[in-house]
Amino acid sequence: MAKNYPAFVNATSAVSKILEKIKVAATPDRFTQDYLATELGFPGGGARAFIPLAKKLGLLGSDGTPTDLYKQFRNTNAATSKAAMAKAIKNAYSDVYARNEYAHSLSRADFEGLVVEMTGLEKGNGTVKAIVSTFESLKAFAEFKAVDAEEPIIAIEKKLSESASNEEYPDVRLGLSYTINLVLPKTDDVSVFNAIFRSLRENLLRK
Incomplete structure (x- = not known):
């Protein structure tokens, strides 16, 4: 049976790059795989997992429509943009914040320990690394x-x-x-x- 792990993508290096492109690209009517590939320039299979992640973050609706939070993230005011991402992270990682309401303040090692505790996986496991790296990539765009x-x-x-x-x-x-x-x-x-x-x-x- 599949485990309900905290949000992550395997291609974690793509997360930061896609978010940077989102900030400068026009907001689409719907954020689709085609938009990700042709407009943002990420045709690879690994990048496709960004869309489910963005939905968990609350940046996209279930049909791929950009939300108000998506638009706030694109705001040229850094404080507004970073606050929007902080809210998005708390949306996607509500299970993590239920364990530690200041999860974003943990060191990388302590956050990894929390993930190990939650998932039951061993330290150094590929999924644990992906969860931690995804969280850290998102956190770089946030201010809590x-x-x-x-x-x-x-x-x-x-x-x-x-x-x-x-x-x-x-x-x-x-x-x-x-x-x-x-x-x-x-x-x-x-x-x-x-x-x-x-x-x-x-x-x-x-x-």
Whole structure:
């Protein structure tokens, strides 16, 4: 029976090259094998595995249509592009992040150890190497600081939304007030703080 391993492609060297081409090429109506071969210049069989990977990442829909995340990745603003890839990685490797929510911060050796633990394969196995190399190739295009900063705020907003939608007492209108204490990360990256306060404004302070 086939194992449900974390996302990977065997031709890991192609991942970075394809992503670089995606950033400069026009967004297609559908990302097909023909587009990959003729427009991006990757006709080889090994590169074809990129499309299933891109679907797991959430860059492509099930029919190959580029998603909003795909378009955000192509954004010429580096912060937007890298944040999009960080979200894509968390989409594709949700099983890994269930084990370690800071998997992207692990060293290559520690990440390999996590993969060995999850898959039951031995260290040095070809599949383990492919999983690790694929993850590392994707991670080179990502920045997780802003995404990590947004997630706690989004979680708070979700809980508040769920409470507000509770229909146990449909005829009762409650006036609620709440206090949110933020522990800001130690960073000189202004984009992190911008992301935090933007999320507060958009998700919690709107009427």
